[in-house]
Amino acid sequence: MSLSPHSESFSSEDDFGKTVSLRRTEALSSSVVCLPPPPTVKRLTGIAFVYATIVSHDGRAITIDGHRRVLLSGSIHYPRSTPEMWPDLIKKGKEGGLDAIETYVFWNAHEPTRRQYDFSRKLDLIRFLKTIQDEGLYGVLRIGPYACAEWNYGGFPVWLHNMPGMVFRTTNKAFMDEMQNFTTMIVDMVKKENLFASQGGPIILAQIENEYGNVMGPYGESGKEYIKWCANMAQSLDVGVPWIMCQQNDAPQPMLNTCNGFYCDNFVPNNPNTPKMWTENWTGWFKQWGGKNPHRTTEDVAFSVARFFQRGGTFNNYYMYHGGTNFDRTAGGPYITTSYDYDAPLDEYGNLSQPKYGHLKQLHDVLHSIEKTLTYGNISTIDFGNSASATIYKTEEGSSCFFGNGNENSDATISFQGESYVVPAWSVTILPDCKNEAYNTAKITTQTSMMVKKPNEAEDTPSTLKWSWRPENMDNFLLKGKGESTQTQLFDQKVVTNDQSDYLWYMTTVKFKKRDPLLGKTMSLRVNSTAHVLHAFVNGKNIGK
Numbered sequence: 001m002s003l004s005p006h007s008e009s010f011s012s013e014d015d016f017g018k019t020v021s022l023r024r025t026e027a028l029s030s031s032v033v034c035l036p037p038p039p040t041v042k043r044l045t046g047i048a049f050v051y052a053t054i055v056s057h058d059g060r061a062i063t064i065d066g067h068r069r070v071l072l073s074g075s076i077h078y079p080r081s082t083p084e085m086w087p088d089l090i091k092k093g094k095e096g097g098l099d100a101i102e103t104y105v106f107w108n109a110h111e112p113t114r115r116q117y118d119f120s121r122k123l124d125l126i127r128f129l130k131t132i133q134d135e136g137l138y139g140v141l142r143i144g145p146y147a148c149a150e151w152n153y154g155g156f157p158v159w160l161h162n163m164p165g166m167v168f169r170t171t172n173k174a175f176m177d178e179m180q181n182f183t184t185m186i187v188d189m190v191k192k193e194n195l196f197a198s199q200g201g202p203i204i205l206a207q208i209e210n211e212y213g214n215v216m217g218p219y220g221e222s223g224k225e226y227i228k229w230c231a232n233m234a235q236s237l238d239v240g241v242p243w244i245m246c247q248q249n250d251a252p253q254p255m256l257n258t259c260n261g262f263y264c265d266n267f268v269p270n271n272p273n274t275p276k277m278w279t280e281n282w283t284g285w286f287k288q289w290g291g292k293n294p295h296r297t298t299e300d301v302a303f304s305v306a307r308f309f310q311r312g313g314t315f316n317n318y319y320m321y322h323g324g325t326n327f328d329r330t331a332g333g334p335y336i337t338t339s340y341d342y343d344a345p346l347d348e349y350g351n352l353s354q355p356k357y358g359h360l361k362q363l364h365d366v367l368h369s370i371e372k373t374l375t376y377g378n379i380s381t382i383d384f385g386n387s388a389s390a391t392i393y394k395t396e397e398g399s400s401c402f403f404g405n406g407n408e409n410s411d412a413t414i415s416f417q418g419e420s421y422v423v424p425a426w427s428v429t430i431l432p433d434c435k436n437e438a439y440n441t442a443k444i445t446t447q448t449s450m451m452v453k454k455p456n457e458a459e460d461t462p463s464t465l466k467w468s469w470r471p472e473n474m475d476n477f478l479l480k481g482k483g484e485s486t487q488t489q490l491f492d493q494k495v496v497t498n499d500q501s502d503y504l505w506y507m508t509t510v511k512f513k514k515r516d517p518l519l520g521k522t523m524s525l526r527v528n529s530t531a532h533v534l535h536a537f538v539n540g541k542n543i544g545k
Contacts, residue, residue, distance in 0.1 A: 105144060106149075357446075359446045377394050388414060
């Protein structure tokens with residue numbers, strides 16, 4: 001292991017007779033990490049030491065303490081729930097078979113005004129990470145700092161937009177300086193609390209940028225240079241764990257490029273030393289005002305996961321595992337609701353969404369039971385035609401099999417080693433010993449539950465609900481302009497309101513002479529705008545929207 005200058009290293013035996021390396025807690029190494037829960041600390045001559053282990057990767061899997069791992073993770077965004085909910089949500093994730101919790105970091109929530117920060121209440125990132133650690137799970141920290149995530153302005157602060165000469169996500173000095181400042185601040189906060197695995201904490205992976213590959217084309221060479229800058233900047237922060245870049249096929253080494261989507265079984269990493277990783281397996285979708293509740297079937301989610309592991313995947317993260325709520329004005333995108341339930345295994349309020357939660361838990365248990373075979377076994381495949389196939393993972397100790405049927409309409413009968421197996425349409429069967437079926441993605445044995453919304457006991461009927469309006473608090477608005485302003489076109493709303501309000505009030509006056517020929521005739525008000533909503537009033541009367 002490599003240590004920073006002026007550090008001391010020792011060898012010692014733990015209570016089980018295993019020789020381990022010890023290092024001073026002050027010495028941070030880019031290649032030495034520790035597993036949660038917090039390691040036992042020994043003191044020699046008054047100096048604190050921790051047991052150290054290595055988190056790395058090869059082409060098959062993330063390795064922890066030199067061992068390849070099957071890792072199942074779930075996204076839970078701390079600002080979309082409350083601190084009181086966090087322990088229960090994370091505990092249910094663990095009980096559901098998760099190894100890790102993944103979260104974004106939301107720049108505009110933490111730095112609403114330049115150099116003024118907020119990490120209180122549901123924005124207490126450190127408390128959230130420590131809650132993950134307390135439950136004995138790993139953490140995946142997606143710093144970004146661009147999030148997207150159906151979050152207001154993708155997580156970028158609007159003051160950033162309003163800076164002179166600003167151009168987002170390219171080789172623009174103003175942007176890179178601000179991005180580096182925020183990213184460094186988050187890393188330093190996490191380091192101060194010893195929460196990276198290199199310090200004995202839970203965080204085993206960190207992410208820089210987010211889905212930039214989806215939009216980088218128009219940036220041309222500047223986009224390519226920007227992504228190289230992101231990689232170099234991240235590496236310079238020396239967090240001691242691997243960095244990932246999702247949806248970034250040209251991610252420079254040592255960044256690990258990963259897949260997002262409904263299906264990632266066909267994803268191929270851009271480097272043979274990068275494992276096949278899925279950072280966003282969409283368990284459902286976000287809801288829009290006036291739209292139906294999005295639903296992705298339990299069977300399809302399970303099929304996507306099993307198919308991914310059948311074809312060499314070893315890290316899967318559910319987006320979302322608990323979606324939660326878009327509190328305040330955080331909902332972003334086209335008419336997205338305050339509910340961010342996402343049809344996730346844990347519903348908006350943290351209840352088990354059955355059968356999705358239970359059916360996936362069973363899948364996780366089976367995958368964990370064959371972890372060594374999946375990550376070390378030699379792989380062979382058999383094509384039975386009509387979208388049916390078998391994948392065999394074989395080690396000296398034994399074999400595990402996946403029977404996949406990608407046909408959406410017809411079941412498949414697979415003959416294997418003298419036995420016959422029926423695999424339902426669009427499903428995967430897992431046989432840990434290549435003989436006995438332990439799990440099929442289309443066969444649900446978990447009890448189905450349905451949440452029923454009822455009126456509050458104090459209310460006889462919903463009709464007793466009363467609605468009232470209140471004006472926005474205008475006292476502390478950081479508007480760019482003062483008083484009235486005259487312009488011949490609509491304002492750039494982000495510039496004027498500085499994200500302090502969703503509303504701008506436009507007023508114009510048209511005066512007619514008493515005998516004007518237009519009086520008494522039908523007239524039209526035309527507004528050329530890409531705004532989401534405009535409410536039009538004439539003489540104080542709402543004429544439409």
